[in-house]
Amino acid sequence: MSQQNICPEWPEIRREEYRGVYVYAEHDGNSLKDVSLELIGKARQLAVDLDGAEVAAIIIGGTDAMARELVETGADRVIRIVGEGLETYNPVRYSMAIAQVLDKYRPEIVLIGGTKRGRELAAYIANTLKTGITADCTELEIDKASRDLIAIRPTFGGNVLAGIRCPQRRPQMASVRPGVFPKPSRDPTRRGEVISERVDVQDGRMRLVAVERKVERDVADLPPVEKADVVVVGGRGLGSADGFHLLVELARALNGTIGASLMAVRAGWAPHTRQVGQTGKTIRPRVYIGVGVSGAVQHIVGMLESKVIIAINTDRNAPIFRYVDYGVVGDYKEIIPRLIELVKAAPKPTPTEKQPV
Ligand SMILES: Cc1cc2nc3c(=O)[nH]c(=O)nc-3n(C[C@H](O)[C@H](O)[C@H](O)COP(=O)(O)OP(=O)(O)OC[C@H]3O[C@@H](n4cnc5c(N)ncnc54)[C@H](O)[C@@H]3O)c2cc1C
CATH class of the missing domain: 3.40.50.620 (HUPs)
Structure with a gap:
């Protein structure tokens, strides 16, 4: 050609x-x-x-x-x-x-x-x-x-x-x-x-001037989404910012961090730095837990390399269930508090014990 x-x-x-x-x-x-x-x-x-x-x-x-x-x-x-x-x-x-x-x-x-x-x-x-x-x-x-x-x-x-x-x-x-x-x-x-x-960058064309430096507020002081072994990701199905506070509690109990779908970011429940997917971050944690996330392809491309994929969703036909290792059909408001209890009650691994994925 x-x-x-x-x-x-x-x-x-x-x-x-x-x-x-x-x-x-x-x-x-x-x-x-x-x-x-x-x-x-x-x-x-x-x-x-x-x-x-x-x-x-x-x-x-x-x-x-x-x-x-x-x-x-x-x-x-x-x-x-x-x-x-x-x-x-x-x-x-x-x-x-x-x-x-x-x-x-x-x-x-x-x-x-x-x-x-x-x-x-x-x-x-x-x-x-x-x-x-x-x-x-x-x-x-x-x-x-x-x-x-x-x-x-x-x-x-x-x-x-x-x-x-x-x-x-x-x-x-x-x-x-x-x-x-x-x-x-x-x-x-x-x-x-x-x-x-x-280099010399003193140029007359300069029109852009920084007037203030603002640091975006995060939902919690948890590690960045691309740096944790366990990532609990919240989607629009959480319904409100309060849902994220539950996820933060679960992430802390699992020694992990939280992420968000684009829709959760757009709703203002999490900053863009925590978005997973095509226009967010690509993550490859040991465990991904998607809560109220439907599993659109633009989200999946950012998390498919996760070793173990778990999803919690009220809709048994949600696309995310095509990619999971473990899927739970149900309301996160009932499932997450119970999960937090179980994780907190579980015996902590000793430093020499290998953690199961
Ligand atoms: C160019 C482009 C780039 C994009 N980039 C990204 C990206 O980087 N990341 C990204 O995430 N998206 C991205 N998107 C958007 C993507 O297509 C989807 O719209 C988005 O991922 C959907 O977000 P969601 O799963 O949170 O919301 P929804 O699709 O609305 O899904 C919400 C889910 O929550 C479930 N649910 C509802 N209530 C409950 C409950 N009480 N308990 C449990 N589950 C419940 C529902 O059954 C549903 O499956 C992009 C789109 C385009 C066009």
Whole structure:
């Protein structure tokens, strides 16, 4: 199939000038986001199919410890961006800084974590570099013959998986949500280069100014939804925010955490950070318990990798029952309090005892 230049006004690029797989390493000042390390692991795999291309991490600021962690996780090189105006997050400044560095080093692939910040930056950077971005990929592969990235993601409401290429532009960009790829373990013997790049982002076009920093209130001080072994997920069937308080109690008793369906988030019962599914987080806990969740495909894609799936639903024909290991047909208001009692009464495993899944 011949390829038409879809944007003739954009300058031609020479694909052979672009080499390497780069990952934007996001952090909160204290630690790196797990998704950035997950992407370093994936970048290492992609590099194998690109004749051992370099894997590099780009980080704004960061600490020596973060740079070490990136190298020990698989980066050959860490580029630390420094410059005035980068002390606090600003999408315009951050994307300008990253785009400047990408333009200098010319990687063929750039991977960005599909976090709130990552999604925003990815769009700005792609626009600045005049290239394409495939968002929320669930798999990444290389077509060895052409060196093209095949960015795979659900489409048509999650019913079809599309393999998307960007053959005419470089770098090829993709974002991937947290938890899609496993986090590689650290190898303290790995060695890599850490270099500092000073950028200038003092630009007259700057129109975006942060006036206030607000931290979204969570329903409970429980671990993030992608970090617990047991996740109790509430859906619209809970009927009210009070239902979530029951789930919090169960999650605490199980030493786990809580998650939510999109509808529960929309109802304001839980923050978006706890949403599981296509436009939320992908989780792979040892135990998933869906309460009042119908099991729409957009939800299922975010939890199907759970080892044991349990659902509680009044409707015996709810789609979620197609995916469960254990299903309970009934009203959660009767079942959850009883479950909490049973869990609290159960003998606690001794530290050496292996917990059953
Ligand atoms: C592009 C796109 C992206 C999307 N992304 C996501 C996503 O990331 N995550 C997500 O979750 N959804 C997502 N959705 C929405 C998804 O299609 C569903 O609408 C949503 O998951 C339904 O949420 P729910 O199961 O909580 O609500 P409902 O579908 O309304 O289900 C409620 C369930 O609760 C049961 N119930 C009612 N009362 C009780 C009771 N007392 N006890 C027990 N059970 C009870 C009902 O039988 C029902 O099965 C997306 C949709 C689109 C189009």
